[in-house]
Amino acid sequence: MAKMNDLRSALEFLKTKEGQYIESDVEVDPKAELSGVYRYVGAGGTVPRPTQEGPAMVFTNVRGHENARVAIGVLASRKRVGYLLNEKPENLGFLLNKAVENPIPPVVVDNAKAKCQEEVHYATEEGFDIRKLIPAPTNTEEDAGPYITMGLCYASDPETKESDITIHRLCLQSKDEISMYFVPGARHLGVFREKAEAAGKPLPISISIGVDPAIEIASCFEPPTTPLGYNELGAAGGIRGEAVELTSCLTIDEKCIANAEYVIEGELIPNARIREDVNSDSGKAMPEFPGYTGGAQPAIPVIKVKAVTTRKNPIMQSCIGPSEEHVSMAGIPTEASIISMVNRAxxxxxxxxxxxxxxxxxxxxxxxxxxxxxxxxxxxxxxxxxxxxxxxxxxxxxxxxxxxxxxxxxxxxxxxxxxxxxxxxxxxxxxxxxxxxxxxxxxxxxxxxxxxxxxxxxxxxxxxxxxxxxxFHRSKFKELDPSHWVPELFK
The missing domain is CATH 3.40.1670.10 (UbiD C-terminal domain-like)
Structure with a gap:
């Protein structure tokens, strides 16, 4: 089994599995076109038909973003998640349940060892613009703007200093501002933000994009399985059997994932709000997992960006909200949570x-x-x-x-x-x-x-x-090994 601890090693591994990886060097527009292509290639899930379960895809020629690539659909197949986590697809819930019960806490490495900081762009630099630095797709022509859909948001409780990581809906609103949608009462980072805002202080936050799939899956656990104070990066360590490496951010007092492709450093500004569709006036946000496009929120919190750091020739990772990728990220941790709860009783x-x-x-x-x-x-x-x-x-x-x-x-x-x-x-x-x-x-x-x-x-x-x-007995067919007759179908 190849060692995987970042997005690049995961993609290289998928190249060895038939039907699990494809790339295109044909120029693609990140506005509506990129996600429109993948809808046909392999989105699955609750997107409009026709769609299918297909390979992970990397676009190597993204309009307006020289030297950047976009990966999509990495987790858009339960079979592929099984490959990436080295487990049978039907046993993934049990694997995650075991990882939650046996976490390996993250460790902090020196900045010099952090691949995510090979290139650094400070917000104070002339011409700084996150929309040019980050090839975030606009999933449909109705979307409020370009969205980061696979951003691992990391922040800490201002009082207890306990940290947590989750994925949120993030829209690039200006050269240095990102809107952040919180489902009411559903995320630990919402508690952290409310505490900081009550004290009139900004909340430092890092957004790591393009990471080990184990981190992406583990980050989607929710209470009561992972209560306030439980850092899901420990579960990611439990899946891999080794600690996730963090490093200190350069402009804020917070950590980020050391081998991420992109890291956005910023602060959630107290009492600052923005209309989610301020740039489009569409009334729409982005396609969400139930298969409908979510309505644009009238007033949601704002992240003021301090810096963007990247690996050399970074790979942006994205997903389509209603795709099978969301099913993997949200569903498998939920299966683990149900297994844990029912098995105890x-x-x-x-x-x-x-x-x-x-x-x-x-x-x-x-x-x-x-x-x-x-x-x-x-x-x-x-x-x-x-x-x-x-x-x-x-x-x-x-x-x-x-x-x-x-x-x-x-x-x-x-x-x-x-x-x-x-x-x-x-x-x-x-x-x-x-x-x-x-x-x-x-x-x-x-x-x-x-x-x-x-x-x-x-x-x-x-x-x-x-x-x-x-x-109610089902018809009893003979149990045998069909590969004797059709080996090409049962390898």
Whole structure:
């Protein structure tokens, strides 16, 4: 297994795997064109059809950005994430759960060893402009502007000094300003920003772009699995079996990822707000994971940029919000969180979990549950309630038996068709806070919804009642090795 601890080594590794990497030297416009191309090549997820699961792609000729490359779709396949994390795709949730429970804290290295600072651009320099330095794509022609979609935001609690890393929606608004969208109540950095603002002080923040995929996946854990004070970089270290290396920023009192391709150093300015679409007036922000373009926020926090540092010939990394890449980043940590929560309450009953592509990795979870004794009947629904507790943004939980492949939605729908009766097997849970980016979570959609972002969550119990199991045996085909007959299909 090749050693991977940065984006470049990950891309080099993917080149050795058939069908997992492609690049183009044809000039591409980062405004709408780049993401438009990848929609067809390999976005998947909830983007409009036609799309497909395809390779990671690197554009080597980006209009207006000489010597820069843009990588997209690195994590837009569960199979590819398995390659990158050296684990079978179906076991990724268990891998991440183990990493959270056995973290390896990050370490700090000298600036001289930090590859992310091979080139330095200070905001005080004449002609400094983040829009020219950073080839951030504008995903559609409606977008508010160019967005950093894979920026690892690192900041620290002003009081406790505990640090955290998360990914946020970041729009390049001017030569030295970036808007930063916080989903209400969903991120630790929001707590840090509020504390700093209450004290009238700026919050130092670094944004690392183009890093080890293990860091990108681990950064998407959320409470209660990683409570306030838990630095997800420790989980990334647990995945790799070695500590993530940080280094000190050059213009702010904060750390950044030492081998990132790009690092933006800046400060969240207290009481400063900006209209997200101030440059476009489109009323739109960018495509988000549910498959719709998010509305532009009227007033969101502002980062004042102090410097941009890069590796030589840096690789910008981006993703399409509704793509399978978001499913990997958000869904696999959620699977790990559900595994942890359910296994503590009822060990051995949960066989696996899949946070499905159709829910963007956040809204849908399929739980594969084992009923082995009569008293297990009903525990499957308790497991569903625990899943909602493990990840508050879940909207629908599907329960299936161990003979149903939870990763195959066709098989899940088969179970729903032949083992589910809506009058007794659907359990609605109205009036629960969910996620504001689902447009149906709004009073306009139902009189039962009191506020935008509240949903009627639901459990769909597609399991066979324990006492009826003898009536629901699937047809028993002979178990054999098909490679004897068609080796080219089963390598």
């Amino acid at each position: 009822m060990p051995g009953k949960l066989k696996n979990v899949y946070c499905a592509s159709s829910g963007g990795g956040k809204y849908i979870a399929v739980l594969q549950f084992v009923k082995s004794v009569p008293s297990d009947e009903g525990r499957q629904r308790q497991a569903a309630l625990l899943a909602f507790s493990a990840f508050s943004e879940l909207k629908h939980v599907f329960l299936v038996d161990e003979d149903v492949d939870c990763f195959d939605i066709k098989d899940v729908m088969w179970a729903m068709t032949t083992r589910f009766q809506a009058d007794v097997d659907m359990i609605p849970i109205p009036g629960v806070r969910c996620h504001p980016l689902d447009p149906s979570n709004d009073p306009a959609n139902s009189p039962s919804i009191r506020d935008h972002g509240i949903a009627c969550k639901a459990i769909f119990d597609c399991t066979v009642p324990f006492a009826e199991k003898d009536r």
